[in-house]
Amino acid sequence: xxxxxxxxxxxxxxxxxxxxxxxxxxxxxxxxxxxxxxxxxxxxxxxxxxxxxxxxxxxxxxxxxxxxxxxxxxxxxxxxxxxxxxxxxxxxxxxxxxxxxxxxxxxxxxxxxxxxxxxxxxxxxxxxxxxxxxxxxxxxxxxxxxxxxxxxxxxxxxxxxxxxxxxxxxxxxxxxxxxxxxxxxxxxxxxxxxxxxxxxxxxxxxxxxxxxxxxxxxxxxxxxxxxxxxxxxxxxxxxx
Amino acid sequence: xxxxxxxxxxxxxxxxxxxxxxxxxxxxxxxxxxxxxxxxxxxxxxxxxxxxxxxxxxxxxxxxxxxxxxxxxxxxxxxxxxxxxxxxxxxxxxxxxxxxxxxxxxxxxxxxxxxxxxxxxxxxxxxxxxxxxxxxxxxxxxxxxxxxxxxxxxxxxxxxxxxxxxxxxxxxxxxxxxxxxxxxxxxxxxxxxxxxxxxxxxxxxxxxxxxxxxxxxxxxxxxxxxxxxxxxxxxxxxxxxxxxxxxxxxxxxxxxxxxxxxxxxxxxxxxxx
Numbered sequence: 140x141x142x143x144x145x146x147x148x149x150x151x152x153x154x155x156x157x158x159x160x161x162x163x164x165x166x167x168x169x170x171x172x173x174x175x176x177x178x179x180x181x182x183x184x185x186x187x188x189x190x191x192x193x194x195x196x197x198x199x200x201x202x203x204x205x206x207x208x209x210x211x212x213x214x215x216x217x218x219x220x221x222x223x224x225x226x227x228x229x230x231x232x233x234x235x236x237x238x239x240x241x242x243x244x245x246x247x248x249x250x251x252x253x254x255x256x257x258x259x260x261x262x263x264x265x266x267x268x269x270x271x272x273x274x275x276x277x278x279x280x281x282x283x284x285x286x287x288x289x290x291x292x293x294x295x296x297x298x299x300x301x302x303x304x305x306x307x308x309x310x311x312x313x314x315x316x317x318x319x320x321x322x323x324x325x326x327x328x329x330x331x332x333x334x335x336x337x338x339x340x341x342x343x344x345x346x347x348x349x350x351x352x353x354x355x356x357x358x359x360x361x362x363x364x365x366x367x368x369x370x371x372x373x374x375x376x377x378x379x
Numbered sequence: 380x381x382x383x384x385x386x387x388x389x390x391x392x393x394x395x396x397x398x399x400x401x402x403x404x405x406x407x408x409x410x411x412x413x414x415x416x417x418x419x420x421x422x423x424x425x426x427x428x429x430x431x432x433x434x435x436x437x438x439x440x441x442x443x444x445x446x447x448x449x450x451x452x453x454x455x456x457x458x459x460x461x462x463x464x465x466x467x468x469x470x471x472x473x474x475x476x477x478x479x480x481x482x483x484x485x486x487x488x489x490x491x492x493x494x495x496x497x498x499x500x501x502x503x504x505x506x507x508x509x510x511x512x513x514x515x516x517x518x519x520x521x522x523x524x525x526x527x528x529x530x531x532x533x534x535x536x537x538x539x540x541x542x543x544x545x546x547x548x549x550x551x552x553x554x555x556x557x558x559x560x561x562x563x564x565x566x567x568x569x570x571x572x573x574x575x576x577x578x579x580x581x582x583x584x585x586x587x588x589x590x591x592x593x594x595x596x597x598x599x600x601x602x603x604x605x606x607x608x609x610x611x612x613x614x615x616x617x618x619x620x621x622x623x624x625x626x627x628x629x630x631x632x633x634x635x636x637x638x639x640x641x642x643x644x645x646x647x648x649x650x651x652x
Binding site: 142143144145146149215216217218219220221222354355 | 607608611634635636637638643644645647648649650651
């Protein structure tokens with residue numbers, strides 16, 4: 140909706156909402172980046188900053204909630220405005236969850252820093268870069284109301300799921316090789332799972348953008364690449 | 380013209396057009412209205428559904444009240460007004476020469492923006508219509524109609540002990556409900572409401588809205604309103620008029636969440652008007 144409201148302050152209130160989301164999105168991006176860096180560099184101090192900064196993300200989500208409530212109560216938005224306001228509420232919640240996962244990654248990074256390095260850790264920066272790219276694109280798509288970009292993010296999640304699946308298999312064999320790897324591998328697996336979950340919230344945001352632009356849900360079934368729920372590694376399979 | 384109406388579906392096959400559901404009470408096809416040289420309403424097609432509330436919204440001068448007034452031929456009273464096209468009530472041409480306008484207006488009642496009770500008692504206000512239409516003769520019959528109508532308009536409990544007081548002595552909201560009682564006293568099929576709440580406070584408005592919601596099981600209601608939230612609250616279907624054109628008509632929930640036309644979106648979100 141390019142044209143402005145007759146009442147200018149209404150536009151300002153909606154603008155404030157989108158600005159809050161942009162700020163929150165930027166902060167979540169940097170939280171993810173720092174958490175991944177803490178894993179790669181085995182830096183417990185860096186990990187601790189992610190945990191402490193998470194409070195700011197929570198504060199921003201509360202500000203977004205307040206602003207949504209305010210616009211709904213005072214403006215009674217309809218049609219595209221209503222969808223934008225509802226969308227902002229949902230995107231805020233997805234960003235908050237994504238930030239929580241980044242915080243979990245950071246927490247486990249400080250534990251991982253205390254055990255010997257594991258080879259499969261090399262997958263983490265790749266997954267991290269991928270999910271950051273997806274989040275950046277989905278935030279750009281929101282700012283520009285760009286459906287094509289939003290749908291492309293939505294489609295990319297499959298690749299992230301596949302990365303997670305293959306890391307999952309790799310870690311299973313790694314743990315079977317030597318039980319001393321189990322502790323570190325488990326933490327690594329959770330880290331990868333957390334990143335994969337951030338990807339899911341990013342696709343939720345893409346779906347929300349589709350709804351707020353078009354007014355209808357993105358219906359097609361999203362391609363799924365995560366087969367880890369069905370994966371089993373047996374002792375026999377390992378020998379083969 | 381009794382050929383079955385057909386259309387082509389996506390695969391190109393010819394299929395019959397599904398019957399509109401629920402049944403349309405008022406049907407307009409290519410209705411145009413001119414006031415002298417001014418083309419006020421441009422080729423309106425609409426089906427107004429039975430036992431539903433249809434709201435007409437749009438900026439001032441968009442033609443919504445003009446169209447409303449076509450339905451009970453109130454425009455006949457304006458000398459320069461010319462109505463063309465096909466407008467039917469239950470399939471019967473409203474503008475046919477044989478139509479008795481007084482009878483038509485008994486079937487299609489109207490409630491106006493400003494409550495306009497007659498300068499008579501509350502009882503007389505309601506009994507007047509049935510009297511001139513010969514719907515009752517005995518005092519007891521009139522009493523029955525008056526009570527039923529006042530109950531229908533949600534006013535009975537408030538006025539039952541002072542039916543002989545002047546109607547004009549009631550509060551604004553009560554006067555408007557009295558006018559609604561007067562409209563339903565002659566058992567109309569359709570009730571047209573032209574901005575019925577614009578002069579009422581929010582509480583009186585809520586009473587009228589609650590009443591409209593209850594009336595729809597017995598009547599087909601068409602309401603013109605400038606208050607879009609009111610249209611959203613009381614109607615099942617909403618029609619948006621702009622510059623004499625019916626831009627879009629759809630389920631009210633659809634109009635207020637995801638309208639098809641940019642102009643509808645612009646108007647209801649307050650971007651122009």
